[in-house]
Amino acid sequence: MVVPSTEPDWLSPSARLWKMRCLEAGVVGALVTLIAGVSVAQIGAPEGFIAAAGALVATGLALRFLRRRFRSWSYQEREEDLVVRRGVAFRRLSVVPYGRMQFVDVTAGPVERLFKLSTIKLHTAAAATDARIPGLERDEAARLRDQLASLGEAKAAGL
Amino acid sequence: MTSPADGTVQWQRLHPLTPVVRAGRIVSVLVVALVVSSGSGHSHSSNSAQVYYLVAVVVVTLLGGIHWLVTKWALDGATLRIETGLLRRDARQLPVARIQAVDVVRPFLARLVGLAELRIRLAGSSSANGRLAYLSDQVATDLRARLLAGHHGIDPDTPVPAEQLVTKVPTGRLIGSVFLSGGVVFLPLVIGVILLVRVSPAAAVVGGSAFLTYAIGFVQDVWRRISSQYGFTVADAPDGIRISRGLLGTVAETIPARRVQAVRLVEPLFWRLFRWCRLEVDVAGAAGREAGGGRTATSTKALLPVGSPDVAQRLIATVIGDVYPTLSPPPSRARYKAPLSFHFLEAGHSDTLVMSVTGRVRRTTVWVPLVKTQSIRRIQGPWQRRLGLATVHLDAAGKRVRAEFRDRSVDEADRLMDELATLSRVARKADEDTRIVPSSLTNWAKPTQSDGTGGGEETPAGWFADPAGRHDVRYWDGSRWAVHVRDQGVAGIDPS
Numbered sequence: 001m002v003v004p005s006t007e008p009d010w011l012s013p014s015a016r017l018w019k020m021r022c023l024e025a026g027v028v029g030a031l032v033t034l035i036a037g038v039s040v041a042q043i044g045a046p047e048g049f050i051a052a053a054g055a056l057v058a059t060g061l062a063l064r065f066l067r068r069r070f071r072s073w074s075y076q077e078r079e080e081d082l083v084v085r086r087g088v089a090f091r092r093l094s095v096v097p098y099g100r101m102q103f104v105d106v107t108a109g110p111v112e113r114l115f116k117l118s119t120i121k122l123h124t125a126a127a128a129t130d131a132r133i134p135g136l137e138r139d140e141a142a143r144l145r146d147q148l149a150s151l152g153e154a155k156a157a158g159l
Numbered sequence: 160m161t162s163p164a165d166g167t168v169q170w171q172r173l174h175p176l177t178p179v180v181r182a183g184r185i186v187s188v189l190v191v192a193l194v195v196s197s198g199s200g201h202s203h204s205s206n207s208a209q210v211y212y213l214v215a216v217v218v219v220t221l222l223g224g225i226h227w228l229v230t231k232w233a234l235d236g237a238t239l240r241i242e243t244g245l246l247r248r249d250a251r252q253l254p255v256a257r258i259q260a261v262d263v264v265r266p267f268l269a270r271l272v273g274l275a276e277l278r279i280r281l282a283g284s285s286s287a288n289g290r291l292a293y294l295s296d297q298v299a300t301d302l303r304a305r306l307l308a309g310h311h312g313i314d315p316d317t318p319v320p321a322e323q324l325v326t327k328v329p330t331g332r333l334i335g336s337v338f339l340s341g342g343v344v345f346l347p348l349v350i351g352v353i354l355l356v357r358v359s360p361a362a363a364v365v366g367g368s369a370f371l372t373y374a375i376g377f378v379q380d381v382w383r384r385i386s387s388q389y390g391f392t393v394a395d396a397p398d399g400i401r402i403s404r405g406l407l408g409t410v411a412e413t414i415p416a417r418r419v420q421a422v423r424l425v426e427p428l429f430w431r432l433f434r435w436c437r438l439e440v441d442v443a444g445a446a447g448r449e450a451g452g453g454r455t456a457t458s459t460k461a462l463l464p465v466g467s468p469d470v471a472q473r474l475i476a477t478v479i480g481d482v483y484p485t486l487s488p489p490p491s492r493a494r495y496k497a498p499l500s501f502h503f504l505e506a507g508h509s510d511t512l513v514m515s516v517t518g519r520v521r522r523t524t525v526w527v528p529l530v531k532t533q534s535i536r537r538i539q540g541p542w543q544r545r546l547g548l549a550t551v552h553l554d555a556a557g558k559r560v561r562a563e564f565r566d567r568s569v570d571e572a573d574r575l576m577d578e579l580a581t582l583s584r585v586a587r588k589a590d591e592d593t594r595i596v597p598s599s600l601t602n603w604a605k606p607t608q609s610d611g612t613g614g615g616e617e618t619p620a621g622w623f624a625d626p627a628g629r630h631d632v633r634y635w636d637g638s639r640w641a642v643h644v645r646d647q648g649v650a651g652i653d654p655s
Contacts, residue, residue, distance in 0.1 A: 080584050081580060081584075089540065090539065090541070091537075091538070091539045091544070092536060092537070092538050093536065093537040093538075093576065094534055094535070094536045094537075095534060095536070095580050096534045097534070097580070097583065097587070099587060100532070100533045100534065124556075125443065125555075125557070126534055126555060126556050126560065126561070127558040127559070128534070128554045128558075128559065128560075130536070131534065
């Protein structure tokens with residue numbers, strides 16, 4: 001990473017992605033806590049409380065991991081290629097030349113739609129290319145999609 | 160493009176035996192079923208089963224006959240036209256100029272009656288490919304020569320340029336190599352089962368049945384590999400590397416060097432005892448096993464199923480050039496992360512090529528031309544971070560087609576990310592420029608005939624003064640300039 005003057009900014013997913021992850025983890029964590037607590041409480045009340053507490057701690061740890069993972073996502077639109085950075089334990093940095101993009105997928109699941117977010121995914125002829133950016137606000141996703149599509153068309157290269 | 164009016168196109172049919180061969184596979188299965196069911200009993204149910212089989216045979220043959228009736232093909236100047244389909248007509252026009260390769264495939268049944276299938280692959284999507292099944296051997300070979308000659312812009316009656324034989328895999332070595340890769344597991348198993356029978360016949364029943372399942376699979380695999388790669392012949396032709404192989408059914412295919420995404424040299428542990436290796440290439444847009452989930456098809460093809468390193472070197476040189484980048488090992492602390500394969504890990508790159516060596520048991524050397532780069536990735540696991548290492552992947556089209564700079568120091572990995580991105584961009588740019596050049600062939604003025612009649616009418620095909628002025632004469636095929644040139648009677652090829 002040299003030439004800082006021409007280097008475009010690193011952008012990150014929307015802060016709403018973090019809220020979405022909180023909601024997902026919260027709902028799953030609450031369910032697990034409830035089920036663990038109730039089912040273990042059949043043996044005895046103290047055990048039930050311990051199990052519920054354990055599930056809560058696990059949820060907290062999961063949230064901490066999700067927080068770090070959320071902050072690890074970032075992308076950069078360089079002149080010739082898109083750079084995507086992600087990962088906590090396994091840190092990945094992908095560089096995808098615009099000319100190599102075959103198509104761009106924009107998807108939004110039910111939960112993502114609730115938060116007005118979408119995920120953008122780049123496909124190249126290589127199956128291993130894993131340039132995916134989750135949690136983009138709709139406008140940003142549309143802008144990025146159009147940008148990538150037009151750049152891809154302009155710089156398209158044959159196999 | 161000059162194309163005669165529709166009425167004058169000479170439509171031709173496929174060989175009349177086509178329906179028989181097409182149906183042959185299904186029919187032979189049904190006939191076996193028929194024989195089995197008639198031999199097994201005389202009950203009412205088996206009689207009705209026989210009727211069903213007969214009906215099925217008749218229907219299959221009938222459908223084949225209809226297909227034959229409605230299928231026509233014609234070579235009409237610059238396009239090969241194929242029309243087929245009764246209810247859904249499918250009229251294909253394959254521009255000869257865009258042909259990538261023409262393969263001749265002879266399945267066993269077709270081969271018995273002297274028929275062959277022609278597969279025409281075009282540049283671009285794999286869905287636009289053409290298939291002519293079946294033609295008689297003679298027609299198939301003739302048509303192939305005409306198509307290739309037309310593609311290179313020379314007189315269609317020119318015979319296929321001579322190919323230069325590179326190597327032929329001896330049958331003994333092929334069988335040996337197949338057994339060495341599968342039999343290494345198989346033999347101890349056989350011995351184990353024999354011992355088991357000696358010790359305890361009761362346990363042998365359980366072990367034996369499991370072994371039998373495995374043995375059937377093993378035999379099938381051995382048969383498939385030997386029959387498909389029997390008589391493997393590699394030849395160097397002007398349009399790529401030509402391969403012919405097969406025991407019962409034969410395949411003659413051409414691998415265009417331009418379409419090669421990556422070259423892999425695999426040296427399994429036991430093969431290394433004999434200094435054997437296998438050479439594979441990944442080809443984009445080739446007919447074959449699809450990879451990449453419905454996107455551009457990429458298939459892995461054996462360029463040499465088993466051979467010596469010298470022959471492999473020669474083939475690599477033809478496909479991607481013989482200038483190897485200098486390789487360097489990862490830093491010595493990488494031994495803590497990859498204790499087994501550390502001694503083999505090596506990677507390096509030149510301005511046009513990335514080369515990497517990985518694997519301990521199956522040593523794999525990969526070459527990826529930088530112009531074929533699809534994406535570049537840097538991955539760092541937790542253990543690697545502690546050691547200050549990172550891995551850089553260079554992906555090419557296909558599934559798991561990549562060169563790996565495994566366990567390099569972080570500084571080097573960062574530098575590589577920048578360098579490889581820049582180099583592949585430069586390579587891509589240079590490649591595009593050379594691709595644009597042939598359009599100058601169409602931009603040049605039409606040749607003028609010496610008697611001055613070449614005015615509004617099309618100038619007939621022939622050799623004319625090279626419009627680029629670099630050669631004595633260049634071929635004009637009636638509608639465009641060809642890449643074929645001549646200097647003092649010596650033929651040559653100049654794409655611009």
